[in-house]
Amino acid sequence: MSKIVITGGAGFIGSHIAEALVQDHEVVIVDNLDDYYPLALKQRNLDCVMAKGNATFIRGDITDLELVRSVIDDTVDFVYHEAAQAGVRISVEDPFKPNNANVTGTLNVLSVARDAGVKRVINASSSSVYGKVQYLPFDEKHPTQPVSPYGVSKLAAEHYCRVFYEVYGLPTVSLRYFTVYGPRMRPDLGISIFTRKMLANEPITIFGDGEQTRDFTYIDNIVKANLDLLKTSAADGYAMNVGGGHRITVNDLIAHIREITGSVSEVVYSDKQKGDAEHTLANVGLASELIGYKPETTIGDGLRTYVMWHRQGVKP
Numbered sequence: 001m002s003k004i005v006i007t008g009g010a011g012f013i014g015s016h017i018a019e020a021l022v023q024d025h026e027v028v029i030v031d032n033l034d035d036y037y038p039l040a041l042k043q044r045n046l047d048c049v050m051a052k053g054n055a056t057f058i059r060g061d062i063t064d065l066e067l068v069r070s071v072i073d074d075t076v077d078f079v080y081h082e083a084a085q086a087g088v089r090i091s092v093e094d095p096f097k098p099n100n101a102n103v104t105g106t107l108n109v110l111s112v113a114r115d116a117g118v119k120r121v122i123n124a125s126s127s128s129v130y131g132k133v134q135y136l137p138f139d140e141k142h143p144t145q146p147v148s149p150y151g152v153s154k155l156a157a158e159h160y161c162r163v164f165y166e167v168y169g170l171p172t173v174s175l176r177y178f179t180v181y182g183p184r185m186r187p188d189l190g191i192s193i194f195t196r197k198m199l200a201n202e203p204i205t206i207f208g209d210g211e212q213t214r215d216f217t218y219i220d221n222i223v224k225a226n227l228d229l230l231k232t233s234a235a236d237g238y239a240m241n242v243g244g245g246h247r248i249t250v251n252d253l254i255a256h257i258r259e260i261t262g263s264v265s266e267v268v269y270s271d272k273q274k275g276d277a278e279h280t281l282a283n284v285g286l287a288s289e290l291i292g293y294k295p296e297t298t299i300g301d302g303l304r305t306y307v308m309w310h311r312q313g314v315k316p
């Protein structure tokens with residue numbers, strides 16, 4: 001049994017990682033329960049974790065260095081660093097908030113983890129680090145030119161992780177997540193908004209012409225990649241893609257959800273949003289080579305499971 005700290009463990013991805021670990025490990029969740037989306041959803045996420053086993057929850061902010069020191073001490077083996085101000089659009093409105101949480105917060109986590117002798121910090125990064133597309137699929141050699149303040153903050157955090165490995169010998173791995181979806185997903189993400197509205201037959205808005213493409217990754221694939229990193233040092237020092245390995249247009253995504261739900265929602269096209277990436281698609285070759293990563297769940301199966309979860313009447 002290891003002692004594992006999960007920053008942002010009340011959020012979508014962090015709570016799934018916690019849920020998968022809580023039976024076999026001592027799990028400590030630190031999260032400031034930020035009000036970016038409703039607190040009730042974070043409480044629900046925590047309840048799902050606690051229903052599986054005993055985790056310790058600490059309400060605290062990772063920008064507070066003393067707080068981080070009190071959570072990550074020399075009894076901690078691994079840290080999953082999921083806490084962040086996620087979301088591209090909010091970062092365009094207020095670039096300081098993601099910078100504080102994602103850059104300063106990450107620096108706090110890394111410096112304390114180094115001092116505490118943590119065995120590995122696994123950092124949630126993002127496909128947003130790529131930004132401007134020069135070719136697809138993105139492999140890790142693709143230039144990183146973020147197109148949003150959020151992307152800049154995730155890239156800075158990744159560089160800090162690499163540098164802490166190279167300069168201080170703290171084992172770190174950054175996983176570049178590609179648009180993650182599934183039960184309990186963030187309510188501000190496209191699949192969540194479209195599904196809620198389409199189940200209610202309400203009009204949906206697509207920003208742009210809907211021909212932008214996304215590589216959507218089912219949550220189970222992300223959890224597995226994270227858990228596999230407890231067992232191997234093969235990826236230490238790396239940043240690597242964990243995506244679905246396929247892309248679809250937003251118009252096709254709507255068509256899939258329409259087919260599953262039978263919705264008659266009207267589609268309204270609106271202006272493209274600043275900061276949104278045009279296309280994403282992951283080459284997952286590096287993660288496959290280093291940790292045997294293989295995205296098992298197809299978009300069709302993943303969407304069906306997600307819609308079924310909604311239909312069970314659970315809050316989005």
Ligand SMILES: NC(=O)c1ccc[n+]([C@@H]2O[C@H](COP(=O)([O-])OP(=O)(O)OC[C@H]3O[C@@H](n4cnc5c(N)ncnc54)[C@H](O)[C@@H]3O)[C@@H](O)[C@H]2O)c1
Nearest residue numbers: 008010011012013032034061062083084124126177179180
């Ligand atoms: N969901 C995706 O599609 C996606 C894609 C790429 C990268 N990511 C990254 O994955 C991680 C998890 O994303 P998510 O979708 O689960 O988001 P989320 O918002 O559901 O979870 C993040 C959690 O971090 C907490 N948090 C925010 N600022 C904090 C702070 N200063 N101190 C402590 N806790 C803080 C929030 O309260 C929240 O519970 C983030 O680092 C995000 O940038 C997510």
